[in-house]
Amino acid sequence: MSCDRPGPDEARELLRSARAWVEEWAEEGVVSFPPAPAVAPDATAPESASPKKDAAPSPAEPASAVSAPETPTGPGGAAALARVRDELGECTRCELCQGRTQIVFGDGNPDADLMFVGEGPGEQEDRQGLPFVGRAGELLTRMIEAGLGIPRAEVYICNIVKCRPPGNRNPLPPEVSACRPFLDGQIDAVRPRTIVALGKPATSLLLGRDVAITRVRGSWHDYRGIPVMPTFHPAFILRQYTEQNRRLVWEDLKAAHERSCGRG
Ligand code: SF4
Structure with a gap:
């Protein structure tokens, strides 16, 4: 996965931002990394158990009438994802095919409990063929890994x-x-327990209506029976790097992660 990297100044800025964010979380007392053990409520095998996506939503969750994802009955996520990718092929179904370097399909664990959906590839993603690998992507990665x-x-x-x-x-x-x-x-292939919608376009699609992200972030919604947590796109956070925005995103991600572990 060796790829084009940001320039030194950009990389330093990204590192500075990510470090400041993590440090500020700690100062605010909202973090106690690493998170609590991912103990499934019904099993001793936490993350690799199969089937694993049978957690019902917590009744304590605010304003949520979300039903649990269906228990998987089909093939594993990897095989199902491969079929979706095959079906996509060298797609020319819309005009975006004309300017792309390559299709950016997706990245990560085909059987993930937690799924992130953004709006579209940027320059680095287009070059590398992977989602969220530019500045915003590196911030998202820090949010996931350090946060x-x-x-x-x-x-x-x-x-x-x-x-x-x-x-x-x-x-x-x-x-x-x-x-x-x-x-x-x-x-359908991954069957996550929770989806995080990053930014307005992804959230509007998943919620089926044009939304103001500031109004809907932080509250649970539903897409195809899966709980959806909208939050700010990391590119927005890079532009509006305020304590308030960072705290809100942290709260959203924490809620989504806990629910994906069956703890929310
Ligand atoms: S964005 Fe790309 S992959 Fe998606 S429909 Fe358009 S051309 Fe096909």
Whole structure:
């Protein structure tokens, strides 16, 4: 996975930002990394148990009427994901195919309990063929690994469109519609216990309506029977690096992680 890397200044800034964030969490007393052991409520085998996606939502969860994901009955996530990727092929179903270097399908554990969905690949992602590997991606990785205390490889990460929108603009409705079946296929394949929707475009798609992310973040929603936690996109956090924004994202990610472990 050796790839183009950010320049030294960019890398230093990213490192500084991530370190400051983690330190501030600690100062605020909202972190006690690593998280509590991932003990499943019904088993002694925590993360690799199979089937594993049978956790019912907690009745204590605020304003949630989310039903638990179905118990898996099909093939493993890897095989199912491979079928979705095969079906996608060298896709030309929308105009985004014209500007891409390569399709950015997804990355991570095919049987992940926690899934992150963003809006679309950026420049680095387009070059490397992996989601969330630019500055925002590295921040997301720090949030997952330093914040939640789990390896990035244990979660699954993808976007609502698999090809880079020109100039990093938001994907247009026809593009989102064309790519949506493959996002649905990924969700069905991975069968996560919890989805984190990163930013407005991903959240609007999953909630089925145009949303203001500031209004819906931090509350539970539902997509195809899976609890969805909307939160700010890490690129927004990099632009608006305030204590308040960092605290809100931390609260959202913590809630999503705990629920994905059956603790929420
Ligand atoms: S964004 Fe999705 S639908 Fe559009 S060309 Fe890329 S893979 Fe195909």
